[in-house]
Amino acid sequence: MKLVFEKSVPNRRGVRTSPSDVPTSINIKSELLRGSTPTLPELSELDVVRHFTQLCQRNFGVDTNFYPLGSCTMKYNPKVADRIASYPGFAHIHPLLPQLRLGGMLTQGALQVLYETDMLLREITGMAGYTMQPMAGAHGELTGMMIMAAYHRDKGNHKKTVLIPDSAHGTNPASAAIAGFKVKTIPSKDGVMDLDAVKESLNDDIAGVMLTCPNTLGLFNPHIRQLCDLIHSVDGLAYYDGANLNAIVGQARPGDFGFDIVHLNLHKTFATPHGGGGPGAGPVGVCQRLVDYLPVSIVIKRDDGTYALEYDRPKSIGYVAPFYGNFAVVLRAYVYMLMLGAKGLKRVAENAVLNANYIRHKLKDYYKIAYDRVCMHECVFSTTAKMAENGIRAVDIAKALIDRGFHPPTVYFPTIVRESMMIEPTETESMETLDAFIDAMIEIAELAQSDPEKLKAAPEKATVNRPDETKAAKELDIASL
Amino acid sequence: MPFISNTDQQRHQMLEAIGMTMDGLFADIPQELMTNSLNLPKSMTEQQVRSHLAEMAGKNHIDLTCFLGGGFYDHFIPAAVYSIVSRSEFYTAYTPYQPELSQGTLQAIYEFQSSVCRLTDMEVSNASLYDGGTAIYEAMMMALRITRRNKIVIDDSVNPIYRVMMDSYTQNLKIELEQTTSIDGLANREAILDKLDDKTAAVILQNPNFFGCIDDFTDIAQAAHEKGALLIVSTYPISLGILKTPGQMGADIVTGEGQSLGLPMSFGGPYLGFMASRKKFVRQMPGRIVGRTTDRQDRRSFVLTLQPREQHIRRDKATSNICSNEALCALTALVYLSLMGKEGLKETAQLCADKASYAYQRITAIPGVEAHFRSKWFFNEFVVDLPCDAADVVAKLIEKGFAAGFPLRRYYNDMENSLLISVTEKRSKQQIGLLAEALESVL
Numbered sequence: 001m002k003l004v005f006e007k008s009v010p011n012r013r014g015v016r017t018s019p020s021d022v023p024t025s026i027n028i029k030s031e032l033l034r035g036s037t038p039t040l041p042e043l044s045e046l047d048v049v050r051h052f053t054q055l056c057q058r059n060f061g062v063d064t065n066f067y068p069l070g071s072c073t074m075k076y077n078p079k080v081a082d083r084i085a086s087y088p089g090f091a092h093i094h095p096l097l098p099q100l101r102l103g104g105m106l107t108q109g110a111l112q113v114l115y116e117t118d119m120l121l122r123e124i125t126g127m128a129g130y131t132m133q134p135m136a137g138a139h140g141e142l143t144g145m146m147i148m149a150a151y152h153r154d155k156g157n158h159k160k161t162v163l164i165p166d167s168a169h170g171t172n173p174a175s176a177a178i179a180g181f182k183v184k185t186i187p188s189k190d191g192v193m194d195l196d197a198v199k200e201s202l203n204d205d206i207a208g209v210m211l212t213c214p215n216t217l218g219l220f221n222p223h224i225r226q227l228c229d230l231i232h233s234v235d236g237l238a239y240y241d242g243a244n245l246n247a248i249v250g251q252a253r254p255g256d257f258g259f260d261i262v263h264l265n266l267h268k269t270f271a272t273p274h275g276g277g278g279p280g281a282g283p284v285g286v287c288q289r290l291v292d293y294l295p296v297s298i299v300i301k302r303d304d305g306t307y308a309l310e311y312d313r314p315k316s317i318g319y320v321a322p323f324y325g326n327f328a329v330v331l332r333a334y335v336y337m338l339m340l341g342a343k344g345l346k347r348v349a350e351n352a353v354l355n356a357n358y359i360r361h362k363l364k365d366y367y368k369i370a371y372d373r374v375c376m377h378e379c380v381f382s383t384t385a386k387m388a389e390n391g392i393r394a395v396d397i398a399k400a401l402i403d404r405g406f407h408p409p410t411v412y413f414p415t416i417v418r419e420s421m422m423i424e425p426t427e428t429e430s431m432e433t434l435d436a437f438i439d440a441m442i443e444i445a446e447l448a449q450s451d452p453e454k455l456k457a458a459p460e461k462a463t464v465n466r467p468d469e470t471k472a473a474k475e476l477d478i479a480s481l
Numbered sequence: 482m483p484f485i486s487n488t489d490q491q492r493h494q495m496l497e498a499i500g501m502t503m504d505g506l507f508a509d510i511p512q513e514l515m516t517n518s519l520n521l522p523k524s525m526t527e528q529q530v531r532s533h534l535a536e537m538a539g540k541n542h543i544d545l546t547c548f549l550g551g552g553f554y555d556h557f558i559p560a561a562v563y564s565i566v567s568r569s570e571f572y573t574a575y576t577p578y579q580p581e582l583s584q585g586t587l588q589a590i591y592e593f594q595s596s597v598c599r600l601t602d603m604e605v606s607n608a609s610l611y612d613g614g615t616a617i618y619e620a621m622m623m624a625l626r627i628t629r630r631n632k633i634v635i636d637d638s639v640n641p642i643y644r645v646m647m648d649s650y651t652q653n654l655k656i657e658l659e660q661t662t663s664i665d666g667l668a669n670r671e672a673i674l675d676k677l678d679d680k681t682a683a684v685i686l687q688n689p690n691f692f693g694c695i696d697d698f699t700d701i702a703q704a705a706h707e708k709g710a711l712l713i714v715s716t717y718p719i720s721l722g723i724l725k726t727p728g729q730m731g732a733d734i735v736t737g738e739g740q741s742l743g744l745p746m747s748f749g750g751p752y753l754g755f756m757a758s759r760k761k762f763v764r765q766m767p768g769r770i771v772g773r774t775t776d777r778q779d780r781r782s783f784v785l786t787l788q789p790r791e792q793h794i795r796r797d798k799a800t801s802n803i804c805s806n807e808a809l810c811a812l813t814a815l816v817y818l819s820l821m822g823k824e825g826l827k828e829t830a831q832l833c834a835d836k837a838s839y840a841y842q843r844i845t846a847i848p849g850v851e852a853h854f855r856s857k858w859f860f861n862e863f864v865v866d867l868p869c870d871a872a873d874v875v876a877k878l879i880e881k882g883f884a885a886g887f888p889l890r891r892y893y894n895d896m897e898n899s900l901l902i903s904v905t906e907k908r909s910k911q912q913i914g915l916l917a918e919a920l921e922s923v924l
Contacts, residue, residue: 001588004819038722039823040596061574072575084530084534091745101875106879109537135612135615136805146653174796178802320646327749339527350506354506361499469774471774472773473772
């Protein structure tokens with residue numbers, strides 16, 4: 001398909017700007033000007049609408065069909081949340097307004113959204129306070145690790161090492177590193193962080209542990225409480241990566257497991273749209289002894305029932321975002337929580353776990369299952385020895401699924417499982433959808449024996465077929481200038 | 482139950498099929514860690530939640546005439562922008578890991594990267610960062626990696642909202658962050674040259690700067706390069722419809738906040754950080770990058786590229802921890818720029834400058850109100866000195882229906898009477914006149 005720039009026609013206009021109604025026309029001195037107009041496309045509104053409509057038809061979203069991308073929680077995003085985020089009373093508030101004197105009283109509705117979301121998340125996760133500032137999950141991780149660093153600095157601890165399991169998302173070690181920590185990778189045993197290896201690694205240099213529970217294999221660590229206790233025994237802090245909270249939301253709370261810092265991915269558990277790779281939101285919650293380190297500002301409720309921003313936080317790590325985080329994303333999550341309530345959230349986890357186990361059970365005779373035990377919200381398969389003999393890899397299964405109308409699972413992650421396929425169905429999908437997916441997976445498994453070349457040729461029905469990634473990196477073309 | 486498709490009957494059927502009970506599925510969680518019941522408000526229906534939230538939205542006063550800026554602006558947004566980005570094929574997708582199902586998102590990101598390069602006169606760009614502030618932080622980290630040095634010089638005319646973020650982010654890293662004090666609204670050459678040495682990784686500046694003043698950093702770029710340091714410039718994309726570009730000045734890394742490109746103000750987010758640089762630095766760039774290639778049938782295709790820089794491969798050695806970025810906001814900016822086109826963006830930038838200039842004339846004509854800087858050139862924002870505390874005046878003008886600007890004392894101790902006034906193409910001559918009259922009446 002042509003680029004938007006290639007469709008440009010000289011002198012065509014998409015927007016007519018309003019004529020100037022002021023008498024001045026300022027001539028900024030020429031040394032300060034660019035001298036030419038930026039080479040943006042010249043298109044009519046129809047041209048632009050067609051271009052992007054055609055582009056979106058070359059895309060696949062949750063609304064298109066089943067999207068079991070493991071660890072990403074691609075659940076249905078309720079439309080009402082988008083509608084509410086577009087209410088002018090929310091969409092058109094200037095973020096500096098509450099920083100003006102009397103200005104806080106002009107944004108009471110927005111401050112209430114932030115305050116009540118904080119309260120709901122506290123109750124759901126068992127934490128003592130939240131910041132809404134982090135703008136994505138990884139940003140939450142960095143914020144959380146900055147809080148960990150501030151805690152140790154404040155206590156005069158010279159602790160530099162963070163323990164992270166080998167099954168962790170890459171963001172965990174990356175976030176720990178840019179918060180100034182060294183990372184020690186802990187191997188997994190029976191699919192979860194090895195408690196003995198943690199014990200052996202414990203020393204005065206251990207600042208904390210960072211983990212996902214259930215982890216990226218979809219397994220809940222039954223010794224999670226002991227693990228947190230062990231870390232606390234050397235004055236370390238336990239960090240909970242909330243990427244997989246969907247498995248336990250409404251059923252159990254990371255605060256009760258002993259975690260000190262939690263980040264949540266509102267775009268996963270709380271159903272805000274993923275946007276093709278963001279915007280997300282990654283609020284961070286902490287236990288009571290860490291509340292003082294939360295970023296500036298936080299929303300408080302005054303005795304008279306009004307809401308205000310609190311800036312006087314001397315122990316705070318400071319600002320991690322310009323304002324109050326991705327407000328319109330937080331707002332969508334707030335709407336979702338209000339609509340589900342306690343019972344609804346409990347049902348989310350039940351159905352997410354049931355759907356994952358249904359798939360696990362129905363496919364385990366056709367694919368190699370990484371850990372043959374009950375899973376939580378996702379399950380991890382890999383190709384069988386017989387498939388490997390025929391040269392079939394996880395990528396071939398993924399591409400064959402595309403021809404059958406499904407988004408593939410996450411492939412080649414977690415890296416500790418060879419040729420891995422991580423399937424997370426989420427609670428919003430119906431049994432009929434799961435059955436159709438299972439049938440497709442079984443058909444593909446059979447094709448891997450009867451006609452492996454057909455799988456290697458897939459996908460045939462997509463707009464492109466296995467773009468050359470090596471060429472992309474080698475002949476680097478990342479902008480049309 | 483909302484948003485869950487399976488009926489109770491189907492749940493039973495499924496449990497039966499797998500030979501499990503619901504309790505059995507959660508058996509790995511120790512019983513003492515299970516929650517009996519959460520204390521949450523009673524669930525609402527769609528009708529209830531809409532009326533509840535409409536009431537809360539009503540408590541936000543969006544009827545004030547807005548002269549607040551500070552890096553975040555009330556620009557006009559064509560209706561087609563919202564229509565296009567509301568296509569759920571775009572907004573319910575995720576990071577384009579499977580290129581065959583994501584050519585829409587991937588091509589759009591490639592076009593976004595191209596637009597950012599065309600606007601800033603740079604060679605390469607990434608798929609977006611969280612916001613303008615984290616973009617400066619990432620640019621700083623990139624400069625440290627490129628130069629293997631650890632000192633950063635930043636002028637106080639860079640948005641203070643971003644400078645306080647830099648203070649937080651550098652706390653745990655061994656970075657010398659040195660600040661210079663601007664002179665008469667422009668970057669302090671003397672102090673910057675004085676601090677530039679062979680330990681300096683980068684100088685960070687902003688144009689137009691936080692005070693709205695227009696500068697040209699060509700001289701500073703040269704001085705930085707002579708010392709082996711980089712120049713990082715944070716910019717305001719609308720202004721690039723007319724103003725000299727960071728590329729023309731010799732900048733090495735360019736960042737900015739893209740909110741002005743079709744994104745509503747939304748009380749602070751989601752916004753859009755962007756970053757562009759010279760091509761030779763691309764392997765040190767953070768975040769997703771989309772590249773053009775061909776598929777098995779030699780068709781033009783787009784994929785995520787240079788992934789070995791990223792956290793999912795390099796883990797603690799990655800160029801950044803960023804995973805999700807602001808893809809839908811980048812799409813919004815691209816659609817906005819495509820609709821505005823080269824003439825539309827230029828006209829919008831000129832309108833902003835003209836209206837700000839008119840407002841400047843009207844407001845500085847008020848007895849007792851003075852221009853703060855001698856510097857004559859500003860884009861769509863300017864600083865005036867009032868005869869009394871600017872915060873008091875702004876509070877009085879709120880009662881008259883104006884968000885009159887941003888009192889600068891919050892970030893600049895010696896500017897307690899100074900007010901930063903911002904004007905976009907949305908403000909009319911009449912609104913500007915009413916602001917001037919109201920201001921005069923409360924002084």
